[in-house]
Amino acid sequence: MVQKYTSMAYAKADDMLFGNAKFPVKAGLGLEIGAGYATPELNYAPRPQAGKSKDKLVKEYERITTDAMARMVQIGAPSVVLETEHVEQMSNNPDWGAAVAHAQKTIMEEYHDEYGIKCALRHTIGDIREDRDYLQLRGDKYNTFMEAFEQCAQNGADLLSVESMGGKEVFDYSILRNDTAGILFGIGVLGSMDMEMVWSDIAAIAKKNGVVAAGDTDCAQANTAMFIAGGLLDKNLAHTIAIVARAISAARSLCAYEAGATGPGKDCGYENTIIKSISGVPIAQEGKTSTCAHSDLMGNLTMQCCDLWSNESVEYHGEFGGTTVQCWVESLAYDCSMMNTSLKLGKAKDLRDILALSDKYRDPQGYVLAYDNAYRVGEAIAKDGSDNYLRAKNAAVECCNIVEEGIASGKLRLTRFETNALAKVKADLEALTDDSNKFMSDCLTRFKEEVAVFRPENYGL
Amino acid sequence: MLDLKLEDIDGILVRYNVALEKEMTPDEAAEELYPKDELIYPIAKSIYEGEEDDVVDGLKAAIAAGKNPIDLINDALMVGMGVVSQLYDDGIIFLPNVMMSADAMLNGIEFCKTQTTEVPEPKGKVVCHVAEGDVHDIGKNIVAALLRAAGYDVVDLGRDVPVDEVIETVVKEKPMLLTGTALMTTTMYAFKEINDKLLEKGIKMPFACGGGAVNQDFVSQYDLGVYGEEASDAVKIADFINANGTEIEKLREEFHKH
Numbered sequence: 001m002v003q004k005y006t007s008m009a010y011a012k013a014d015d016m017l018f019g020n021a022k023f024p025v026k027a028g029l030g031l032e033i034g035a036g037y038a039t040p041e042l043n044y045a046p047r048p049q050a051g052k053s054k055d056k057l058v059k060e061y062e063r064i065t066t067d068a069m070a071r072m073v074q075i076g077a078p079s080v081v082l083e084t085e086h087v088e089q090m091s092n093n094p095d096w097g098a099a100v101a102h103a104q105k106t107i108m109e110e111y112h113d114e115y116g117i118k119c120a121l122r123h124t125i126g127d128i129r130e131d132r133d134y135l136q137l138r139g140d141k142y143n144t145f146m147e148a149f150e151q152c153a154q155n156g157a158d159l160l161s162v163e164s165m166g167g168k169e170v171f172d173y174s175i176l177r178n179d180t181a182g183i184l185f186g187i188g189v190l191g192s193m194d195m196e197m198v199w200s201d202i203a204a205i206a207k208k209n210g211v212v213a214a215g216d217t218d219c220a221q222a223n224t225a226m227f228i229a230g231g232l233l234d235k236n237l238a239h240t241i242a243i244v245a246r247a248i249s250a251a252r253s254l255c256a257y258e259a260g261a262t263g264p265g266k267d268c269g270y271e272n273t274i275i276k277s278i279s280g281v282p283i284a285q286e287g288k289t290s291t292c293a294h295s296d297l298m299g300n301l302t303m304q305c306c307d308l309w310s311n312e313s314v315e316y317h318g319e320f321g322g323t324t325v326q327c328w329v330e331s332l333a334y335d336c337s338m339m340n341t342s343l344k345l346g347k348a349k350d351l352r353d354i355l356a357l358s359d360k361y362r363d364p365q366g367y368v369l370a371y372d373n374a375y376r377v378g379e380a381i382a383k384d385g386s387d388n389y390l391r392a393k394n395a396a397v398e399c400c401n402i403v404e405e406g407i408a409s410g411k412l413r414l415t416r417f418e419t420n421a422l423a424k425v426k427a428d429l430e431a432l433t434d435d436s437n438k439f440m441s442d443c444l445t446r447f448k449e450e451v452a453v454f455r456p457e458n459y460g461l
Numbered sequence: 462m463l464d465l466k467l468e469d470i471d472g473i474l475v476r477y478n479v480a481l482e483k484e485m486t487p488d489e490a491a492e493e494l495y496p497k498d499e500l501i502y503p504i505a506k507s508i509y510e511g512e513e514d515d516v517v518d519g520l521k522a523a524i525a526a527g528k529n530p531i532d533l534i535n536d537a538l539m540v541g542m543g544v545v546s547q548l549y550d551d552g553i554i555f556l557p558n559v560m561m562s563a564d565a566m567l568n569g570i571e572f573c574k575t576q577t578t579e580v581p582e583p584k585g586k587v588v589c590h591v592a593e594g595d596v597h598d599i600g601k602n603i604v605a606a607l608l609r610a611a612g613y614d615v616v617d618l619g620r621d622v623p624v625d626e627v628i629e630t631v632v633k634e635k636p637m638l639l640t641g642t643a644l645m646t647t648t649m650y651a652f653k654e655i656n657d658k659l660l661e662k663g664i665k666m667p668f669a670c671g672g673g674a675v676n677q678d679f680v681s682q683y684d685l686g687v688y689g690e691e692a693s694d695a696v697k698i699a700d701f702i703n704a705n706g707t708e709i710e711k712l713r714e715e716f717h718k719h
Binding site: 013014045046047048049050051052087088089130131132133172175176177178224228232233235236237238315350353354356357358359360361362370371372409410411413414415416417 | 462463464465467470473474476477478479481482486487549552554555556557560561564594595596598599602603619620621622645646647648649650653674679
């Protein structure tokens with residue numbers, strides 16, 4: 001049962017804060033996420049050669065888990081979440097993922113029993129629903145995909161997530177051609193339709209197994225845009241277009257919670273502050289502590305309303321200070337300690353604002369995602385919450401309005417290239433119909449012709 | 462919410478891109494670079510603007526005026542794309558402009574081919590693929606488009622390509638360059654297997670690798686590896702090979718920046 005959000009969880013933006021969600025989530029071994037404290041969430045990737053066999057992979061994750069848990073108790077961290085993002089072997093062979101989850105959870109239970117450290121294990125299943133040439137969202141691989149969730153849930157995973165790929169084929173084509181309608185169709189319409197299907201099924205599996213259907217991220221699309229946009233001097237994509245894609249992605253990633261997920265949303269979902277404003281679910285975020293994986297332009301800002309604070313991903317290997325997982329989980333834990341101290345001292349809103357303001361005017365992406373503006377995007381989505389297309393379009397339009405206001409204030413300074421790109425996106429959006437059926441029909445006709453790998457049957461169309 | 466005063470922001474961050482933005486607009490910069498020939502100019506301009514129909518219209522007019530269709534590929538389409546590439550390299554236009562221009566140029570080449578029995582001579586052949594187990598192909602698609610736009614014949618094997626299929630294709634096509642992209646650490650290990658199997662067959666050729674989790678340290682671990690940090694490096698590597706040969710060490714000296 002998909003129940004769309006048509007109102008905001010918070011009465012005003014100022015009510016949103018890190019370590020606190022309107023609807024906290026209990027998970028794993030004594031952990032409650034969003035219940036008044038922030039928790040580090042460590043993410044990692046095995047070394048390249050570890051994927052050669054199931055045994056090698058399980059041993060690699062045992063080393064990772066032991067290293068991380070040991071470092072947490074060595075520095076006195078009260079809580080931690082470990083996130084295992086499946087390598088393809090673990091989702092294509094659900095028993096591999098299950099074996100890894102079991103091995104990790106066994107170690108975490110030992111640490112919990114001995115030290116009392118609160119902890120939970122998130123498994124993020126790989127979206128394996130494709131073959132060489134096409135997405136195969138509803139094809140043969142769907143059963144294996146769901147089996148991977150089921151087996152992980154049965155074998156120790158406390159939080160289930162995925163970075164689902166619906167709409168990516170149209171998005172990939174469109175983002176490289178500044179095609180606003182295609183970006184909106186790929187993320188806001190196709191992505192949302194696929195998420196409603198996938199998350200209804202994940203939520204049912206989670207319920208059956210007594211674990212948490214956590215949440216998704218538009219990594220496949222909005223993060224692709226952010227990654228291509230790159231730094232201030234990169235010339236691959238206007239950052240004003242990247243943030244419009246991000247605003248649309250909030251309408252899309254929200255679908256997980258409408259289909260039964262309860263949070264915490266995935267770390268790389270930079271759209272999560274918007275989603276938290278509408279849904280009140282706890283969220284994971286990443287920023288300055290994910291520089292091991294990629295650069296962004298809002299390293300502090302993203303901490304503003306997080307409940308889990310993540311490093312995105314780091315390859316497991318040695319560093320001067322220990323293994324990478326030890327170094328990065330320690331950094332995460334100290335950031336959480338800072339946030340939790342500010343909460344105890346009654347200074348959390350000041351810290352939140354300092355974090356947000358340190359990046360707010362750096363780039364249009366951070367500007368729109370600053371919690372005050374993110375809340376406005378949330379309102380635009382909730383206004384037409386029952387219509388996937390309209391709410392995604394609303395988010396994009398409101399995003400353009402917010403950036404324009406920032407430019408007018410003199411505080412958000414953009415190049416002519418970026419302001420021109422913004423003007424084009426806004427004009428494109430204004431020219432689009434408000435009729436969802438017409439938009440769907442127009443896009444189907446167009447993208448069936450233009451995008452060779454687009455298969456409408458992936459979306460039941 | 463607390464806020465910063467306008468005058469305080471510069472002490473916290475600097476928008477170097479705003480400070481350094483060139484005065485000239487992209488259209489003005491392109492205008493300076495177009496060829497002056499009245500038959501070639503509209504074709505080059507249409508390439509820059511990414512207008513496929515206008516490119517074909519320009520080609521029709523040039524052919525009607527006596528220009529050879531195959532010559533137009535090099536003298537008009539490639540020249541127009543050269544303007545686009547230069548503006549991209551100079552940071553004046555962005556990647557989507559290049560992609561749309563590349564689409565228009567490739568459409569133009571196909572049109573030229575229909576107007577003659579002659580076959581255009583490419584600058585070289587490149588085999589592109591995404592590593593086995595990896596389905597993230599937007600980077601490879603950019604690489605393939607940029608190579609084609611630069612005049613290279615691209616054999617695009619797609620994504621999730623088995624190691625043996627890559628080897629078979631290299632044996633069959635004898636490319637000047639092989640490219641591989643990967644997003645994930647566990648899939649990029651396939652690059653090393655490809656390297657080893659090529660060497661077993663006595664094939665010593667540059668294997669340009671890049672993508673999300675791929676880094677210079679990893680690529681340097683196998684003999685044929687050349688690291689490409691940006692998608693546009695693929696064209697530069699191919700051009701470098703045409704000018705300087707296939708010696709891996711030389712390529713690494715040029716492209717390994719870290």
